[in-house]
Amino acid sequence: MRERRPTVAITTRLYLPEVTAASFRMHALADSLCSDHDVTVLTSRPPTGIADSGMLHDSPVTVHRAPVLRDRTGAIRGYVQYMSFDIPAFFRVLATRADVIVAEAPPTTGLICLVASWFKRKPLVYYPGDVWTDGVIAMGAAKPVIAVMRWLETRVLRGARSILSVSAEVTERLTALGADPSRILEVGNGIDTRVFNAAVEPQRTERPYFVYTGTMSEWQQPDIFIRALANLEFDVDIRFFGQGAAEAQLRELAAQIAPGRVYFGGVVSPAESASWIRGAVGALVSIVPGIGYDFARPTKTYAAGACGTPVLFAGAETGGQVVRDGDLGEAVGFEAQEVAAAMTRLHQEAQNGRTDQRRHARSEWITQHYSLAAAGERAADGVRSALIATARTH
Structure with a gap:
């Protein structure tokens, strides 16, 4: 038996x-x-x-x-x-x-x-x-x-x-x-590297874009990325995928200061999320410092790194350290001007080929460590x- x-x-x-x-x-x-x-x-x-x-x-x-x-x-x-x-x-x-x-x-x-x-x-x-x-x-x-x-x-x-x-x-x-x-x-x-990896087929869009995936909450306050976008002088969009308590405010802010440049795609499957991340100039991640979540290491960082897409992290030290340890992209303070400058640098790297040169190394680092x-x-x-x-x- x-x-x-x-x-x-x-x-x-x-x-x-x-x-x-x-x-x-x-x-x-x-x-x-x-x-x-x-x-x-x-x-x-x-x-x-x-x-x-x-x-x-x-x-x-x-x-x-x-x-x-x-x-x-x-x-x-x-x-x-x-x-x-x-x-x-x-x-x-x-x-x-x-x-x-x-x-x-x-x-x-x-x-x-x-x-x-x-x-x-x-x-x-x-x-x-x-x-x-x-x-x-x-x-x-x-x-x-x-x-x-x-x-x-x-x-x-x-x-x-x-x-x-x-x-x-x-x-x-x-x-x-x-x-x-x-x-x-x-x-x-x-992150599940069977779904999120550098071999994923990237999304194709008319204009380059940054991507934000997952929860939009008070302790992330991703409005900072929309405020930074409004200060950029080149054509680039932000695409949000996910849900959360801050979504309504984000939509309102985008309509006011960056009309036609911010898109909300709702909740998508893991495979579709990976495709949007793979095709992005950079993946946006934030943790508001000083309100009790400084210890967080967002999974968004791992998903982006696994796809070889640069991370733009804004906020608390712990999450930023992960980005620095793996040379995964940019880690800056929670200020719109700093975020805008980082977005500019990542856009330049996408244009000059630096992003694709680093893609495999970033993906491998995530596979080894996360x-x-x-x-x-x-x-x-x-x-x-x-x-x-x-x-x-x-």
Whole structure:
């Protein structure tokens, strides 16, 4: 008789084909685990119009999707939206066979999975991409909201058998919130180089363009790129792909100061996102310094570097250091004039051939240092270790 394989239930709001850092991260984990575990992913239905990118075809991972409330941009953002996923997810986890439960952020999802793990007497592995308490502080939330989020996050961190961290900076913040350092495994982060690479067919447009992909939020404030664009004296556009709370303001600002030069393409598949990045003069990435997210290393940087496209990073030191370490492009302060000067330099490099000369080296550096497959395997080892540790205590 065939021995029963261990089972894993992964609970995450976001999963492929949605193009988010969390989607890629959780897919990499599931993909790495399925070699020796039966893996079930409990997630949400993607927004209308997002097609299957093909990355899930022939996957042995079982994916169960449920309806969820989304805001007008298609994002699951806000307490009502979170609850529309979390409350049904609690019962879905209870009804799913699992020897170990993995929960992705936010802490509300972590908490319902923690409670479910108590009922099922199974270990919980918490896999946050960042620190949500810092996020609500950065957004200027009221003190009671911050206090509740801090309590939720601390409760999940202290109750989890294991915590998977994406960077040393995140590890430091998780420890400050009360996580036991001995339970934290730093697995790193990265990008799927099977999708994002220098061999991708680039998009062709009438005019050269910079590209911004992913979330448009208060702690990124990508309006700085539109303000810089308005000061440029050469013809170049910006193309935004993704969604977020700042999108409406970006559209309004673009209409006022750069009419006809800024385009919003909505949410696209990973493959289409890679094509737009590959054809760009540069990929735009930003983290507002001094509001609580200075530790962030945006996945946008890895995606651009994997395609060999120069990164223009504006803002906090940590994200800029990644760009400098890999000679991935330009890292400047969060000032429109500095951004405009960097855009000018990257436009010149695209014109004189420097961008294409550096493309392969940039792509190779990302593959060596920020492979999502490697990060996914390290995360899978963390899940396996939690399962083994639990078995030893019973």
